[in-house]
Amino acid sequence: ETGVTQSPTHLIKTRGQQVTLRCSSQSGHNTVSWYQQALGQGPQFIFQYYREEENGRGNFPPRFSGLQFPNYSSELNVNALELDDSALYLCASGDITNEKLFFGSGTQLSVL
């Protein structure tokens, strides 16, 4: 067990809708990162939050946004959903000083 939990585990939305995915990080970790993983591909870095501020961002449009809260929880928000947003969304927590990330099991998002 990694101590990182994500909710919901599965979600179905329609194109154009908005979605919020949630993550509870391991206690004591100061970073949370979000990744998108399409079937058969490696996880794609969306962004990282450190001390409640965005600390790095991958090649994703602004309709992907996030929040990190002081209580080790975080959110990934996606607006104006597109069919290509269908993927497994992974949350990972860690410490800013090293690359040892602890991943949750992910939220499987289907956009119809």
Place this chain on the structure above:
Amino acid sequence: LAKTTQPISMDSYEGQEVNITCSHNNIATNDYITWYQQFPSQGPRFIIQGYKTKVTNEVASLFIPADRKSSTLSLPRVSLSDTAVYYCLVPVISGNTGKLIFGQGTTLQVKP
């Protein structure tokens, strides 16, 4: 920017030792090399991390030559449950531990 290259797939048999080599020609002086394992429908799991020479834990060994331009993950006596995707990572931006970029990884298939 540091980038990694590793074989797309490998096959092995139960009980054999498996070595997966990753090249990272542009690794920066202070950066560590980290390996993750991922099973279907799960988040990646940290396996091992190293800076130079050899690192060993209860799961695997990591060999890093003096020039650090490559690394080899060694899995002793694999079993069917070691069938997974293995990722080699270095920070994309030296010193920025937040932006970890996953490639396609190496899909290891262990046969009986």
